[in-house]
Amino acid sequence: MSDYRMSTKCVQSGYTPGNGEPRQIPIIQSTTFKYDTGEDMGKLFDLEASGYFYTRLQNPTNDYVAAKIADLEGGTAAMLTSSGQAANFFALFNICEAGSHIVSSSSIYGGTFNLISVTMKKMGIDVTFVSPDCTAEELNAAFLDNTRAVFGETIANPALTVLDIEKFAQAAHAHGVPLIVDNTFATPVNCRPIEWGADIVTHSTTKYMDGHGAAVGGAIVDSGKFDWMAEKDKFPGLCTPDESYHGITYAERFGNEGAFITKATAQMMRDLGCIQSPQNAFLLNLGLESLHVRMPRHVENGQAVAEFLKDHPKVVSVSYSGLPSDRYYEAAQKYLPKGGCGVVSFEIQGGREAAEVFMKNLKLAAIETHVADARTCCLNPASTTHRQMTEEQLAQAGIPAGLIRISCGLEDKEDLIADLAQALEAV
Ligand SMILES: Cc1ncc(COP(=O)(O)O)c(C=O)c1O
Incomplete structure (x- = not known):
């Protein structure tokens, strides 16, 4: 459906029923699939025929939804994983191994930071973190001979920095490695x-x-654009025979369009699992069907809340790339012309205590570790995720004790602002 516009793709991409088939994506709640002959099944194992044999590797419901996400992102292939953590781990580990090195933006989700800096380090994979605001020279200086990937987040959680994707892509490509975003x-x-x-x-x-x-x-979505064979010494997993999979050379057999996802499916899903359940894939697709309607509303609410907070006397500062005063406003104008998301960070006057009073008084916004869903929620890192840190340690980590992250949902913006106003009043 790649000629259609985003809204049409959100609703219809990925699954086109035939005559008399279910209109909604069927949930294929089956661990396994039946074949008439062992030969039929053997061809699947050899990747000579396409089809399903075991849901730990692939399932039709998941593939319908993955195909939709590939289309939304403008990629050639995609796969679903059991979590975002699994997606980032698979994307990196598909091309990195012991002895490899990653260049990553330092402004990324804490779970991913931990994955790369602690867990992948134990696997022998090193990392150099760079500021998302580094110069091209500083970025180039971070590369080593064994660098195999560059990583960053379009809008980072929770710092809300906006990645200069072109700058990171140029540096990655100049060093013969892909950029993962x-x-x-x-x-x-x-x-x-x-x-x-x-x-x-x-x-x-x-x-x-x-x-x-x-x-x-x-x-995980593959753009299909990276030429693995042109850098075959760097990516032996894709460019030399996989003895654990019948000697297949993924980049030769599946080309730039299919090699990355086929390897991640055939090898990583086989060995590590982490498949998304078909039931969850079905729920995900229901969400995708309205993504194009919901995102503008999240942005509208985020913008309104950021503007309200910016002028409030009890607020020290606000981070939201839709505010002209924000450090990432220009980058957002380039990369996010329709707006970024509904997540806003702000620092309340009075530190941890003030944040606690404020949040306790909120009626609509719930205190949650989650972000980015229909219901507004908020979190004070100093009293929750980072509560073991002293005031000094928080300051060093760039997390003021009074920092509050608020994820604006789909409620009415006037109601959200009124809720924030009365909670600020109570401080
Ligand atoms: C930007 C980003 N990437 C990855 C993750 C990890 O995703 P999941 O919680 O689905 O494993 C998160 C979780 O908050 C996130 O915010």
């Missing part, structure tokens, strides 16, 4: 990183794509 917060409705040079796009579909806080999930 986590596009969770912007979604393809507001930014399509592949159009700016990203090679692989990942998602925590748990957030806006599902949009209702119903199902944890992830997705």
Whole structure:
């Protein structure tokens, strides 16, 4: 459906029923699939025929939804994973191994930071973190001979920095490696990183794509643009025979369009699992059907809340790239012309205590670790996720004690502002 516009793709891409078939994506709740002969099945194992044999690797419901996400992002192939964490791990580990090195923006989700800096480090994969605001020279200086991937988030959680995707893509390509962009917060409705040079796009579909806080999930999309064979010494996993999979050379057999996702399915899903359940894929698709309607409303509410907070005497500062005063306003005008997302960060006067009083008095916004769904929620890192830190440690980490992250849902913006106003009044 790649000729259609975003709204049509959100509703209809990925699944086209034949005559008399279900209009809605069927949930194929089956672990396995039946064949008439062992030979038929053997061809599937050899990747000579396409089809399904075991849901740990692939399932039709998931593939319908993955095909929709590939179309939304403008990619050639995609897969669903059990979570956003699994998506980022698979995307990186598909091309990295012990002895590899990653260049990553330092402004990324804490779980991903931990994955790369602690868990992948234990696997022998090193990382150099760079500021998303670094110069091209500083970025180029971070590359080593064993660098195999560059990583960043379009809009980072929770710092809300906006990635200069072109700058990161140019540096990655100059060093013969792909750029992987986590596009969770912007979604393809507001930014399509592949159009700016990203090679692989990942998602925590748990957030806006599902949009209702119903199902944890992830997705990986391949742009099909990275020429693996041109860098075959760097990517032996894609460019030399996989002895664990009948000697297949993924880049030769499936080309630039299909090699990355086929390898991640055939090898990583086989060995590590992490498949999304078909039931969750079905729920995800319900969310995707309205993504193009919901994102503008999240942006409208985020913008209104940011503007209200910016002028409030009890607010020290506000981060939201839709505000002309924001450090990332210009980058957002370039990469996010329709707006970014509904997540706003602000610092309340009076630190941790003031934040606690404020949040306790909110009636609509619930205190949650989640973000990016239909219901407004908020979090004070200093009293929750980072509560073990002292005031000094918080300051060093760039997290003021009074910092509050608010994820604006789909409620009426006047009601949200009134709720914030009365809670600020109570402080
Ligand atoms: C930008 C981003 N990427 C990845 C993740 C991890 O996703 P999940 O919680 O679905 O594993 C999150 C979670 O908050 C996130 O915000």
